[in-house]
Amino acid sequence: MHKKMQFIVLLIFLSANTAIFSAIDLVTVPERSSVQLTIYNSADITMVSEERNLTFKKGLNAIQFTWAETLIDPTSLRISFKDRKGSLTLLDTVYPQGRAALIWNIQSDFSGSANIEINYFTSGISWKADYTAIANEQEDQLDLQGFIRVINNSGEDYTNAKVRLVVGNINLVEKISDLANSQLVYPKMPAPQKARAREDFNRYMKKAEDAAEYEFAGSAGSSTPKGVIKEGLSEYFIFTIEGRETIPNRWQKQLKSVSANSIALKSVFKVDSNGQKLNPTKIFEFRNQEDKARSGTIQLGKSPLPDGTVQIFTQKNSRLTFLTATKTNYIATGDKVRLNAGIESNIKIERSIIDYKRTDIEVKKRFNLTDYVSNFTEIFDYSTRIENSLNRSIELEIERSFPENFTLKNNSTKVEKIGKEKLVFYPVVPANSTVQFKYQIYVPHEIER
Amino acid sequence: MKMKKFTIKFLFYLMLFSSVSVFPRTKLTTLPERNNVRIDIQDEKYTLVEEERKINLLKGKNHIEFAWANTGIQMDSIQFRPANQNGETKVLNVNFPPEGSALFWEVYSPASGPESFRISYLISNLNKQISHEARVDSSEKFLSLMTYYTLSNQTGERFVNASLESGIGLPIKRDIDFNESRKILAHKTNNLNFEKVYRFDSEQYGKNVRLYYKVENKNNKEPKPISAGKVRIYMDNPSGEEAFLGEDWAEHTAYNSDLELFLGEAQEVKVERAIIQEKEKKVKGPVSDYARTYRFKIENYRKESTKLIIQEHLSGEWEIEEIELKEESGERAALSEKAISYSQKIKVLKKDIENLEIMANVPVTGDKKWNLYVTVNMKNRW
Structure with a gap:
């Protein structure tokens, strides 16, 4: 596995009086000391923050950063100093023509090491939620497991990364992948629109960073699945994966985010078309709410459930039967979950119009004295x-x-x-039996002459 | 038959993590056999395979790999869980490498020793087709229904002693080799009641009367639905020969409901339909009622009386105004008609606003035919 990103420090010693390069010296290729990924699933965007320890020489330091064959948005690269802030100054950023690289020219007032942070957006890292729902035979209880899968197709390996996932929709005016794949001509890029979007994004990220770290009770060693710690901010929700994960390029990693057993489940049967003979769709209903009688950090009701795919099974004598796979929308904390669990062929519905009448027929005369029907009412049984x-x-x-x-x-x-046009009937039918219900619909008509 | 190589590989690497969380060298330890396999083919579209394997775990973190190259396993459907769900052995995460068709689980075990796991997944190319064979006795009173399913295995995988669960009969244990098809008797129901029904619907099927078997899915021994699938119908002749009567597609039929099977066009029951009159009656202004009279000439050349159902399709507001049954005798100059009572023989009903249904018990036609007159008043038309 080779790194596509390179980080080279060129130390440029300038004499105090003359602007002549005295030497160009390649000093170090420092490893990342830590990396954090904040991944959005609503758009193909991930913010990467990495810390590196750099050795500076007093004077002008040229630091080169390259990103060939990655999906980094070059317009988003930022450098900031984590310590010795007053002694380091970013003078300018140079984008050499035709290369996926930049050089930061940094003035240092000292010789020695300092921690820097590099931030950028990349595309190609995504995450999605998957769920497994297992109902009991009577379909009145459900075991639910939620997983989060991180997918890294960014071109870069991320080792021991802190992973945060953002649930919610953000606005982007341009796709990061488009920016990453365009020939970088940075000076041509900034448009006021772009800048605004970046600002918005950075603001959200700042909020995310400022949000208090969730205290994870009974900190787990290697013996428990990693907790996915959830915290809310504004309209967004951030899931932080406990500890650190290694996700090589082109790998996917799935972690448990929610697990709840014996959730109170209601099965209802729905018909939403006007067909005559049909089988209803089975809907599994439950609430994303905490069960006070239970404990644990990964049960329901602690956070929203991000949209994802649900594999639905029923279980009889601990053996699974597959019902269906369905997509679920984002479910807020406390909200009701309705899963489409497939067609129920053991319930048959037959609908018909058994009678029809026209009443209250009124006849009027036109100007030319011919008759026409001006009003009537239709009655449908x-x-x-x-x-x-x-x-x-x-x-x-x-x-x-x-x-x-x-x-x-x-x-x-x-x-x-x-x-205006729709009714929903809520009949109840006992076990192994047939019921018939009837009603009338009146539709009045008034006809222009 | 040539033995196919197992393509689903279940390797597991056991990685014991030291307390300082340093990865030791990955070691391949064993390749456990499946202890049990069940194949659930109850769903029309999906086939679920659930297998149990016993894995020797080490205390701490274990690395268990599962690979399924060249099989139809749907990756997103793979479920992996300890058979004994006491919560002590935990699946920590799932890792998907870039090559696809493989993954590994990290599993934590509180102690060293064997542990059973259930792995289930949906697999494509293991198709099930349901078919039925119906057998009627020569008196055409009882029908026995045999339900088969044909499994065709193109999964790239061989299943040994797999418990097949079709949802129709009891689970059956069979081997299913790669590229093999197997037709398996799932269920047999004897002595289902049925009756022969003749239907005439000129709008839908034209001039000919059609013969159906109306089978009651009611057998208190085994209350089961009849699955959708092709039904071939055979008759056992008293002579011992077998006759093929026809075939039809069965709809899914719940227990306690009827299944109608179309056998073919009937040659010995005839219906001739005509609209012989339509009379307008003014209501008011442009509004009129129209009395339309249908005549159905009905002949039964079978050896016994016959249950005939005539269907007419209408629309709008209408009601049945008059029913008259006449016996016709003679021909040409000698032709005559005589009204007879119909109440015991014929029922005419408005099934819904689009369907008029006439149910007749037609006696054997001798020298007298039936002429059935039905007048429908089509009301408030303009």
Whole structure:
């Protein structure tokens, strides 16, 4: 594994009076002393902060940084001094033509070492959330495990990195990968827009950095899965992976972020189309909330659940049966999770219009004395038959759309109106039985002559 | 048969971490065999393989590698968990190297010794196809249904003594070799009740009457749904010969519901349909009712009375106004019709606003045909 990034210190000794280079001397290629990755999943952007210890000579020091074959955004590179701040001054930054490199010219008032920090954005590092949900046979309890997978395709190996993950959407005006792949001509790049976006981003990052470090109870050795420590800031949430991780280029690493057993689960069966004969979709419902009776740092309700893919299984005698894989949206702390657990073929729904009438027909005359129908009302008699072959009672959500100005009559099923055109019925069907519910829909019409 | 090499490799490296967290040299220790494999083919689209392996763990951190080159394992579906979930042995993380088709887990064990793990994954190219064989006795009263599934293994992997769970019958243990197909009897249900139903629907199927078997999925011994799949229907003749009656696709049929199988067009039951009259009756202004009369000439040349269902498709507001059943005899100049009571023989019902259904129990046609007149009032049209 070779590093694509190179870090060369050129020490340039300038005589005090003449601006003549007396010597150009390559002194060190210092290793990173620490590195931190802050990875966004909403955009292909990662902020890298690395610390290095550099040896300075008194006078002008030229420090070269190169990044060939990486996805670093060259417009984002910054250097700052962690100690001896007053004695080190960045005079200028030089971008040699046609090369993925820059040189920082730093004036040092002393000879000796100092810690510096280099910050930049890179693309190619991402993270995603994966979940495994295992329901019991009766589908009233759920075990949920959440994982976070960090994917490094940045072209650079990151060893012993502190990894932080940002959940939330940020605004970027340009893709980092575009910036990384463009021929660097830095002076041509800055546009006021770009600068604003960078400023915004830096502000968010600053907030993230300032957020208090979460105290991880009972600090774990190698015996426990690494905790993913979660903290909120503004509209964002930062997950910090406990300890340090090594993620070589092109590797992926998955860590556990959430684990909760026997969560109260509700299965509801949903129909959201107007089809006549159909099977409902099974929805698994539970809340992202803390269970006071339990302890532990990686249970539900401690943080939002980032959007990701959920593999859903049922378990019978500790054996798994696959139900489906589904995407979940971001779930805020306390919010309800609804997972699409696939089609339930043991429940059949048949809907029909069993009768139809036109009433209150009014006839008027046009100016030319011919007759026309000016008003009438349509009455539709709907019937829904639900056949439940499961050996447990079920709750359903059956949606149906109607013409905009409809009125519901003679209904005995619990119902909710959603929008101008939609009703959702909430019938309950006992185990192994069939029920039929009926209602009428009135639709008045008024016709222009 | 040539033995295929195992392509799913389950290596594990045991890495004991010293307290100062220095990686010692990685050591390949054993290649454990699968202790148990089960293949869950209940889902129509996905096949789940769950296997149990016993791994000798060292106290501390262990490095367990799993590789599946040239198999159809879906990487994101891989689950790995200790069989005994007492929470002491923990999977710390999963690492995916760049080459794909491999990963390693870091597992912490509180003590040295063997530990069973369950690994499950979805695998493609292990396909299941359900088919049924229906057998009817010569009296056409009872039907036995045999449900088979055909497994075809293109996964690149060989499964030995795998427990196959189809969700249809009990799990069955079989070997399934690479590139092998196997048709397995999953379930047999004897003596299902069924009846022959003749259907006439000119709009949907044209002039011919169609024959169906209406099978009641009701057998108190084994309450099971009938899975969707092709059904081939055979009859055992008293002579001992077997006749193939036809085939159809079965829908998934829940327990306690009926499955209708289309066998073919019936030659001995005939229906001739005509609209013989449409009378307008003014309601008001431009609004009228229209009384439309259908005539169905019905003939049954089978040896017994026959259950016939006639379907008409309508729309808008309508109601059944009049039903009349007449017996027709003679031909040409001698043709005559005589009204008879229909209440015991015919039921006409408005199934929903699009379907008028006529159910008739048609006697054997001798020298008298049935003429059924149904008048439908199509109301408030303009």
